[in-house]
Amino acid sequence: MNLFSRIREGLGRTSDALVRSLKGMVGTGRIDEATLEDLVERLVRADVGIETAEDLVERLRKRAWGRAYRDSDELLDWLADCAVDLLGPSEPFLPSSGLQVVAIVGVNGAGKTTTIGKLAHRLRSQGRKVLVGACDTFRAAAVDQLEEWCRRADVPCVRQKPGADPAAVAYDAVAAAMVRGCDVVLLDTAGRLQNRADLMAELAKILKVVAKHDASYPQHVWLVLDGNTGQNAVSQAKLFHETAPLTGLVVTKLDGTAKGGAVLSLRKVVQTPVLFLGLGEKIDDLVPFQPREYARALFERSEP
Numbered sequence: 001m002n003l004f005s006r007i008r009e010g011l012g013r014t015s016d017a018l019v020r021s022l023k024g025m026v027g028t029g030r031i032d033e034a035t036l037e038d039l040v041e042r043l044v045r046a047d048v049g050i051e052t053a054e055d056l057v058e059r060l061r062k063r064a065w066g067r068a069y070r071d072s073d074e075l076l077d078w079l080a081d082c083a084v085d086l087l088g089p090s091e092p093f094l095p096s097s098g099l100q101v102v103a104i105v106g107v108n109g110a111g112k113t114t115t116i117g118k119l120a121h122r123l124r125s126q127g128r129k130v131l132v133g134a135c136d137t138f139r140a141a142a143v144d145q146l147e148e149w150c151r152r153a154d155v156p157c158v159r160q161k162p163g164a165d166p167a168a169v170a171y172d173a174v175a176a177a178m179v180r181g182c183d184v185v186l187l188d189t190a191g192r193l194q195n196r197a198d199l200m201a202e203l204a205k206i207l208k209v210v211a212k213h214d215a216s217y218p219q220h221v222w223l224v225l226d227g228n229t230g231q232n233a234v235s236q237a238k239l240f241h242e243t244a245p246l247t248g249l250v251v252t253k254l255d256g257t258a259k260g261g262a263v264l265s266l267r268k269v270v271q272t273p274v275l276f277l278g279l280g281e282k283i284d285d286l287v288p289f290q291p292r293e294y295a296r297a298l299f300e301r302s303e304p
């Protein structure tokens, strides 16, 4: 199955609701005030946030004001183009010069550890030398789960005993990656709620300790978000960003009943690029985010 079909399948429910609602608009029409107002309302009802709905519709106004559309499919095509504009170009995600330190953060159960397994596999198959740090030391099971992923991806994992200081593990992992001449170190961190000050302080400490090796570390802080979280994802991203300036987002579980509109909202409100989408629990169920494919999957029924 190609990428478009996989995303399309994952977004099934969202885009069905969205597309169904948009198709309910009068068959032919003109881009005028009434049409745009109707569109905003329909987008919001399909769980695209209000700010994002208004942004999309403003883009449509600029592109197509006064133009007549043949049918709702044509309107959907235009909206997909506006969504591509909003999402911006896809981002190169990891430079290949020097050790890249990536801290993976997020709330409990978002899919951090699974994403690390998939990423490690992906990077390794691209010929990069990867090392993983098991900084979720709260539960012994968390380290075991990560080690299992590392075994599958065939990458080394630096760990300490359960209960060890997560910052110390992060420090050791980066030290090991430097000694071994690795290209990338992925730090798995414990799940934490964005509004728990103590846990956010602990995350800040991990980042600070890693920076003792090199002030630029970690160059990357990626927030993993469960795609089913809907508009709450935006609040998670904002609060994490205050402690750990985010450089990228990974949106997981888009193979379920995901709220696909959330990806648009994130781009709009958080201003942090979406880098990868998680489309399942298997090791190769992670795809680089491609705005055009995504917009097409969100607004169109089938491949043109």
Ligand SMILES: Nc1nc2c(ncn2[C@@H]2O[C@H](COP(=O)(O)OP(=O)(O)OP(=O)(O)O)[C@@H](O)[C@H]2O)c(=O)[nH]1
Binding pocket: 106, 107, 108, 109, 110, 111, 112, 113, 114, 115, 136, 142, 189, 190, 191, 192, 224, 252, 253, 254, 255, 256, 277, 278, 279, 280, 281, 285
């Ligand atoms: N369907 C689906 N399930 C996923 C995806 N990513 C992760 N999961 C599942 O979500 C659950 C939680 O994943 P983890 O990777 O353990 O999440 P985590 O963020 O590390 O969780 P904590 O460490 O407990 O905070 C597991 O059952 C995963 O298999 C995805 O893209 N699609």
Ligand SMILES: [Mg+2]
Binding pocket: 112, 113, 114, 136, 142, 188, 189, 190, 191
């Ligand atoms: Mg985990």
